[in-house]
Amino acid sequence: MTAFKIGLLGPSRVGKTSLVTALISEGQQLLAGSGVAMLPDGRATEDKIADNWEQLQGDLLAGEFTPGNLRGTMEPFYFRLALDPGVPGARIGIELLDFPGGWLAGRGRSAHSESDWDACRSFITRSTALLVPIDAALLMETYEKQHVKLLPKHLTTTQVESVAREWAIERNRRPHEPALIAFAPVKCEAYFNDNGGLRNKSHLLRQKFDEVYGGVVAAVRAEAPHAQLLYTPVDTLGCVEMVKSDWVLNEAGDWTFDAKYRVRRDRKISRMGVDDLMTAVSQQLIQGKRTMTADESADLIQRAQQAQDLADRSEGFFRDVLMWLNRERQARREAAGRQDREAQEAVRRLQSLDTVLEKIATRKFGPRVQRL
Amino acid sequence: MRAYLRTRGTNRDYDFIGSGPAEYWWRDYHDRDLTDPEKPVILAESTGPTWRIYLQGVESDRSDYRGTPIVYGLVLEGDAADETGLAHGIVGEWLSSITTASAAPGKALDQALGPVDPLLETGDREEGEAVVRAVFSPTGQATEDESGGDLGAIEPESRRTMADPDAEDDPARWLGDIESEESQAAFLAVVAGLLGGRAGRAVILTYAESAGDVSALAEDERGDLAVLVARPNREIVEGRRPLGKAEPVHPQPVGRTPHLRKRNGPANRRGQSIPVEPRRRQSIMVPPTLLVAMVCLASGVLAVLAWEVLPASDDPPRPAPTVTVTQTVVVKERVTVGPTPQPD
Numbered sequence: 001m002t003a004f005k006i007g008l009l010g011p012s013r014v015g016k017t018s019l020v021t022a023l024i025s026e027g028q029q030l031l032a033g034s035g036v037a038m039l040p041d042g043r044a045t046e047d048k049i050a051d052n053w054e055q056l057q058g059d060l061l062a063g064e065f066t067p068g069n070l071r072g073t074m075e076p077f078y079f080r081l082a083l084d085p086g087v088p089g090a091r092i093g094i095e096l097l098d099f100p101g102g103w104l105a106g107r108g109r110s111a112h113s114e115s116d117w118d119a120c121r122s123f124i125t126r127s128t129a130l131l132v133p134i135d136a137a138l139l140m141e142t143y144e145k146q147h148v149k150l151l152p153k154h155l156t157t158t159q160v161e162s163v164a165r166e167w168a169i170e171r172n173r174r175p176h177e178p179a180l181i182a183f184a185p186v187k188c189e190a191y192f193n194d195n196g197g198l199r200n201k202s203h204l205l206r207q208k209f210d211e212v213y214g215g216v217v218a219a220v221r222a223e224a225p226h227a228q229l230l231y232t233p234v235d236t237l238g239c240v241e242m243v244k245s246d247w248v249l250n251e252a253g254d255w256t257f258d259a260k261y262r263v264r265r266d267r268k269i270s271r272m273g274v275d276d277l278m279t280a281v282s283q284q285l286i287q288g289k290r291t292m293t294a295d296e297s298a299d300l301i302q303r304a305q306q307a308q309d310l311a312d313r314s315e316g317f318f319r320d321v322l323m324w325l326n327r328e329r330q331a332r333r334e335a336a337g338r339q340d341r342e343a344q345e346a347v348r349r350l351q352s353l354d355t356v357l358e359k360i361a362t363r364k365f366g367p368r369v370q371r372l
Numbered sequence: 373m374r375a376y377l378r379t380r381g382t383n384r385d386y387d388f389i390g391s392g393p394a395e396y397w398w399r400d401y402h403d404r405d406l407t408d409p410e411k412p413v414i415l416a417e418s419t420g421p422t423w424r425i426y427l428q429g430v431e432s433d434r435s436d437y438r439g440t441p442i443v444y445g446l447v448l449e450g451d452a453a454d455e456t457g458l459a460h461g462i463v464g465e466w467l468s469s470i471t472t473a474s475a476a477p478g479k480a481l482d483q484a485l486g487p488v489d490p491l492l493e494t495g496d497r498e499e500g501e502a503v504v505r506a507v508f509s510p511t512g513q514a515t516e517d518e519s520g521g522d523l524g525a526i527e528p529e530s531r532r533t534m535a536d537p538d539a540e541d542d543p544a545r546w547l548g549d550i551e552s553e554e555s556q557a558a559f560l561a562v563v564a565g566l567l568g569g570r571a572g573r574a575v576i577l578t579y580a581e582s583a584g585d586v587s588a589l590a591e592d593e594r595g596d597l598a599v600l601v602a603r604p605n606r607e608i609v610e611g612r613r614p615l616g617k618a619e620p621v622h623p624q625p626v627g628r629t630p631h632l633r634k635r636n637g638p639a640n641r642r643g644q645s646i647p648v649e650p651r652r653r654q655s656i657m658v659p660p661t662l663l664v665a666m667v668c669l670a671s672g673v674l675a676v677l678a679w680e681v682l683p684a685s686d687d688p689p690r691p692a693p694t695v696t697v698t699q700t701v702v703v704k705e706r707v708t709v710g711p712t713p714q715p716d
């Protein structure tokens with residue numbers, strides 16, 4: 001099974017792992033009605049999701065928490081998933097690379113970290129979809145000039161722009177392939193009033209996003225005009241209120257940003273916007289798979305036709321007799337029949353994929369989503 | 373023996389001090405769905421003459437600028453003639469630290485290292501190695517410095533009896549639970565064998581909980597194989613379960629080989645080989661002499677008939693391509709559109 005690649009681009013602790021976990025677990029439910037299922041493919045992915053779930057529950061049980069790190073940051077992690085459109089033979093493999101966010105800001109000194117980063121970048125540029133989680137709290141709670149200056153460093157916008165540009169250039173070389181870049185502000189609970197929050201500051205969030213990420217958006221649009229650009233704010237937890245946020249100077253003389261969250265009484269995760277992101281991703285992937293299947297079935301139909309021609313073709317009298325005697329003619333007919341059946345099957349797969357695609361395509365994005 | 377120490381500083385991200393090993397071979401265990409190399413694990417491999425060990429997850433007493441606790445990782449490489457006593461001691465300490473959550477080795481490393489950020493910035497691999505040697509040295513020299521109590525708490529595991537690697541010739545092949553002290557001791561005995569020149573592996577696997585989860589590994593590994601399962605929320609494995617000896621592969625003569633194929637999907641993880649029906653040949657065999665005789669006879673009769681009945685054709689005779697051994701077309705996913713192939 002060839003796997004579609006999805007790249008993740010964001011600094012450490014922005015919430016990449018939580019976002020992927022949310023995508024997967026919500027995806028399973030959200031896609032349920034459409035006949036498409038999303039499953040973890042392998043223990044590593046299965047256990048990572050369980051682990052992240054447990055740790056988030058730990059945060060929630062604590063009642064109050066400061067987002068810390070839910071995973072180590074030493075090794076790259078490949079999430080492997082299968083999107084099953086319910087059509088035999090049309091399973092879609094998905095591979096998501098979550099790499100230590102620190103790699104984006106600067107590599108270690110060893111020669112290996114360079115090759116690690118190269119592998120990472122090559123994965124990202126070959127990705128069909130690119131997800132860019134953005135720390136909404138950091139974006140919104142930074143007012144003072146001296147801290148605003150630090151935003152590009154903490155959000156790693158320069159690095160994000162350069163990698164996103166590379167991705168776009170590569171996508172432009174394959175204009176027939178789908179391409180999606182989704183900017184996903186996370187930790188948005190305090191800025192929307194559609195998920196238990198009291199105030200709606202979503203306009204301000206969008207404005208700040210434009211100010212800081214305008215360059216990234218422009219770069220992608222210029223390099224890959226056919227790419228779909230989405231703005232998809234997400235709550236991966238939902239049931240929290242921000243109580244405090246601060247820029248603090250640590251012992252080493254570096255500024256760090258901390259936000260403290262209080263968990264709402266129900267302590268129940270209430271995700272928002274994840275379904276939209278999931279819809280966008282599935283549409284891209286199923287469209288991609290459909291294009292592949294269409295190519296494949298055209299190929300098979302052509303081969304079946306050639307096999308039929310060969311089966312029917314007269315080779316001259318003596319050879320025809322010889323072929324009759326050694327059953328070559330029969331073998332040719334059987335081969336033609338077989339190829340015809342395969343071609344028919346591919347066509348059926350294509351038709352079923354179309355049905356699924358239509359169902360997903362009719363899903364409307366929620367009001368949080370904006371096309372860029 | 374070479375040692376590579378990995379940790380992070382208050383601000384600097386995780387990295388090896390100085391330089392890391394040439395090959396990050398432990399990642400293979402993640403790619404094969406066997407273990408999470410960021411969790412507390414030990415992966416020891418030996419070809420016989422050379423060995424390498426990946427150790428991860430001893431907790432430091434330090435935390436980073438956000439208050440997240442820091443851990444240590446260590447990679448050891450050497451050969452059978454090397455300081456295997458020291459290496460075995462380190463593995464023993466590490467195992468006891470990750471199974472009992474003992475803070476002693478982490479604290480000892482912290483104290484011996486001093487400030488880590490500058491070390492990660494400009495230090496050499498040798499500095500990391502020197503610290504490892506001092507902290508884990510079986511003579512316990514490092515425990516006698518002024519820092520006192522905590523360091524003294526380390527009871528070098530190398531003082532535990534190392535198993536005699538030559539005691540039995542048959543490969544040790546088993547699976548036990550990381551929670552079982554008996555399995556831990558047996559694990560250390562296998563590690564001793566690997567360090568002493570036996571080929572094989574001794575590994576802690578966080579994605580495994582039963583023999584079925586490691587069958588592919590058991591098939592690949594022909595030497596010793598000791599597996600401690602450590603998947604969270606598993607059912608504890610009592611005692612040690614034998615892992616089947618890998619059968620040597622004897623290629624069978626072509627034409628009579630039933631095609632063996634591994635099944636994809638979940639069943640694959642059990643590593644069962646599923647025999648697939650050999651493809652049936654499409655032609656029937658006709659003895660050549662009989663064929664020639666029949667053809668001569670039939671063509672003689674038919675040639676006359678043809679001359680008389682069939683219209684003459686102007687087409688030159690075409691060579692008859694044969695499909696007698698036509699292969700079933702394997703439907704492959706095309707990669708020209710959509711995703712690009714997976715990286716190797």
Ligand SMILES: Nc1nc2c(ncn2[C@@H]2O[C@H](COP(=O)(O)OP(=O)(O)O)[C@@H](O)[C@H]2O)c(=O)[nH]1
Nearest residue numbers: 012013014015016017018067068070187236237
């Ligand atoms: N309030 C809030 N916290 C979040 C959200 N997503 C992640 N976090 C917190 O952010 C921290 C870092 O998340 P993680 O997924 O480990 O980030 P990564 O390092 O980018 O993979 C964790 O403490 C999470 O609880 C969110 O949508 N809202």
